[in-house]
Amino acid sequence: MAQHLGDSHRRFLQKMMVSGIIDDKKAKALHQFCCETHKTQYAPDKLDEFIETINSKLQPLFMQIRKGMSEENGQQFYALVNTAETEITRMSSEYADNELELFRKTMDLIVSSENGTASSTDILNSADMMITKKLKKSETEHLLTRLVSDKWLCEKRGEYTLSTRCIIEMEPYIRAMYQDQVKMCYICHSVAFQCQICDNPSCGIKIHRPCVARYFKGRTEPHCPSCDDFWPHEIPEVRGLHSQSKR
Ligand SMILES: [Zn+2]
Ligand SMILES: [Zn+2]
Structure with a gap:
């Protein structure tokens, strides 16, 4: 089971601490690089076991490298997440109370929407109904830009979605907070925001x-x-999707 943590594992972890999140292609390349640099045995199909070894040592530190999928294109990602605190708590060192309130309101909008998005107009409107200190329009816009550059949200033509990193990291929080509203993907059983819904x-x-594309x-x-x-x-x-079995 849990192997000894070698220099190759340590180097991989250091890189994850800097990046926060990397796609599976980069993770595979990094795995190879770390093993070759430290002259340890490299098995291309053993990435998940390699990460499991790191995770076994991270557990007492309440950290974990977790795998998840981009809702946009189905690509697999690995994110280093904190398992001790809820995400919102961790964010509280970087964001003011009213900024966190707006982030929560944005999450409410995204979770209750059909397609997993919230428009900037709706977010700006919800900023008018804040309990903590109100945010001006310009402050809200600035905050949204910050949330995008900190990789919590993604933005496309004025529509905001939860980033892949945010979904991977916050999945337990989202399941707990929105248990009545949030739905799981029928195919991969992860929380589903941007998706297709059966009309029945x-x-x-x-x-x-991406699961639709693969399934059908x-x-x-x-x-x-x-x-x-x-x-x-x-x-x-399916084109442009990253097949999971291919290395
Ligand atoms: Zn799915
Ligand atoms: Zn159906």
Whole structure:
């Protein structure tokens, strides 16, 4: 089981501490680099075991390297997360109370939306209903820019989504806080925000777009994997997706 932590593991961890999050391609390259640099045995298909060894030593420090998927393109990521505090607590050293309140309001909007997004207009409107110190419009806009550059949110044409890092790190918090509202992806069982939803009102399962692409690939008549109704949404291209089995 838990192996001895060598220099190659330490170097990998140091890099993770600097980056916070890396995609699976970079993780694989880094794994190879660390093993070769420290002349330890390198097995390309043993990345997850390599990380497990690091995680076994991180556990007492309440840290963990966790794997997750980008809802955008299905790419796998590894993020170094803190398991001791809820994310919001950890953020409190960097953000003021009213800034955290606005972040929570943004999360509320994203979680309660159908497609996992919140528009800048809706966020600005919710800033008018703050309990803590109100934020001016310019302050809210500045805060949103900061949340994007700190990798908590992503922004595309005025629509905000939770970043991959945020979802990986906050999944336990999100499940606890929004247990009635948040839904899991029917295919990969992770929390699902940006996804397609079954039209059958008595079913209504959610599937991430990359999971849709993978699941329905090559099927001519897509049917809901839960209720078997016709799946009425456009099936995204698998192209550009990173297959999990390929190395
Ligand atoms: Zn999924
Ligand atoms: Zn269905």
